[in-house]
Amino acid sequence: MSFHEYTTVGRSGLRVSPLSLGTMTFGGTTGWGTDEPTSRAIFDRYVELGGNFIDTADGYTDGKSEELVGKFVADRSLRNRLVLATKFTFNAQSGNPNAGGNGRKNVYRALEGSLRRLKTDYVDLYWMHVWDGVTPVEELLSTMNDLVRSGKIRYFGLSDSPAWYVARAQTLAEKEGKERLIALQLEYSLAERNIEREHVPAARELGLGICPWSPLASGFLAGKYRREGATGKGEGRLExxxxxxxxxxxxxxxxxxxxxxxxxxxxxxxxxxxxQVALNWVATQPCVCSPIIGATKTAQLESNVESLSFSIPSDLRKRLDDAGKPELIHPYMFFEGVIHDRITGDVPIRAWTPEPRHRESSAAAPAAKHAAKS
Ligand SMILES: NC(=O)c1ccc[n+]([C@@H]2O[C@H](COP(=O)([O-])OP(=O)(O)OC[C@H]3O[C@@H](n4cnc5c(N)ncnc54)[C@H](OP(=O)(O)O)[C@@H]3O)[C@@H](O)[C@H]2O)c1
Structure with a gap:
């Protein structure tokens, strides 16, 4: 794997770099953002290094992030070369319930604003930012379907949503011949692995690519903070x-x-x-298509892009896998271990996948053990 190999987003024809550039910090003035010249330098370096996948949202830095991205893209006439992703959901006008959420009225309002700030007439990948708890999945799907078919967006995906909502949306889209979603955007890193319980299996089943956000846990996994009593200390966003x-x-x-x-x-x-190791680990997890990386300095970006140029040997990978493994809670404890053995009859069973079987499968040994018993 390398930064120069493109990947498709889930089961779609959209080709993106294996690391996306997150721009949540662009134009931020709260002590962890980047001013316009630094944001431009980070954007330019990402593009020079071959990156094509930019992530923003209408709510980032009060619209400033989209404005800066729009300006940087227009200044270098890069619109056709780049895949621009943005999001709707967050409320833009306190006191007005239809200026936020995932209802059709807000989605159209939000999209018009994003297109204006991004200086474009279409969005490549439009994300529902967060599940709002009320909008019926049928309404969301019909809105996204209309936007794809009118050419205002090319694809859509869901961020920060329950897996049941995702599964219902995709299943309805397939059953009703509507445009399917292609991806999920969720927090995923060595420090935050809760999506492994529901979202990763859902993504596999439904043909969705996962774009992990905060793959460094907001910089924590860069190793620059040290323990200090019940908290931590270091230089950066978390400080x-x-x-x-x-x-x-x-x-x-x-x-x-x-x-x-x-x-x-x-x-x-x-x-x-x-x-680099933390990014390599997350980029090579099942169903992941393009982790969304952030940077406040071009040197961070340059170093992070190198994270795809090596492999983690299996023994070291196992140590990382074991370190932050999600706690085995109900009902997931029924799907592995002793209870699972009672379902399989103590015989290993491998679900079919398109990838070839490993030639030195160890399946024969336990089967022989079972045969000897009978
Ligand atoms: N859908 C959602 O709900 C959601 C939520 C959050 C983010 N996102 C998206 O995901 C993107 C990335 O999120 P994130 O910024 O939290 O990602 P992250 O990769 O976990 O954190 C990035 C931050 O870590 C620090 N850092 C990065 N590389 C470093 C290095 N090599 N050495 C030392 N420090 C380093 C920098 O902050 P400091 O220099 O300040 O320490 C940088 O801004 C966002 O821009 C946004 O597009 C989406």
Missing amino acids: VLKSSANPVFNKFTDRNWRVLDVLLDVAKQLDKSPA
Whole structure:
């Protein structure tokens, strides 16, 4: 794998770089964003290095992120070469319930604003940013279908949504001959692996590519913070947002420090930076198509792009896999271990996949054991 190999987004014909550039920080003035010249330098470097996949949202930095992306793209006449992704959901006018959420009225309002700020007449990948808890899936699907067919968007996907909502949307789209969604955008990293329970299996079944956000857990996995009592200390976003009430930035937990210890050791053995190993791990997880990376300096971006130029040997990968494995809770405990053995009859069963079977399958040994018993 390398940064120069393109990948399709789920079961679609859209070709993107295997690392997308996140622009949530562009134009930020709150101590963890980047001003216009730095944002432009990061954008330019990403494009020079061969990247084609840009992620923004109408709500990032009050629309400034979209404005800057629109300007940088227009200044270099890059619209056709780039895949522009943006999002709707967040409310733009306090007190007005239809200026936010995923109802048709807000989606049209939001899209008109995004197209204006991005200086374009279509969005390549339009994301529902967050499930709003009320909009029926049929309405969302019909809105997205109309937007694809009118040419205002090329594809759509769901971010931060329950897996049941995703599954219902895709199944209805298939049954009703509507445009299908192609991707999910969710927080996923060595430090945040909860999507492995429901969303990854759903993505596999429904042909969806996963675009992980915060693949470095907001910079935590770069290894630049150190424990300090019940919290942490270092230079970067998590220091600035230490007292934030937003749970996304609550990364200084005992569990995460334990994951980081393993990551630091693995990175040392591989002679790579912790950020490179963390990005390589997430980029090579099942169903992942393009992790969305962020940077506040061009040097971070350049180093992060190198994360795809090596492989993690299986013994070290297992250490990383084991370090932050999600807790086995109900009902997932029924799907593996002793209860699962009671379903299979103690015989290994492998679900069919299009990939060829490994030639040295160990399936024969337990089957022989079973035969000997009878
Ligand atoms: N759908 C959603 O709900 C959602 C939510 C969040 C984000 N997103 C998308 O995902 C994108 C990426 O998210 P993120 O910024 O949280 O990703 P991230 O990769 O977890 O964190 C990026 C931050 O880590 C630090 N960093 C990156 N590389 C580094 C390196 N090599 N060494 C040291 N520090 C490094 C930088 O911050 P500092 O220099 O300040 O430490 C950088 O801004 C966003 O821009 C946005 O497009 C989507």
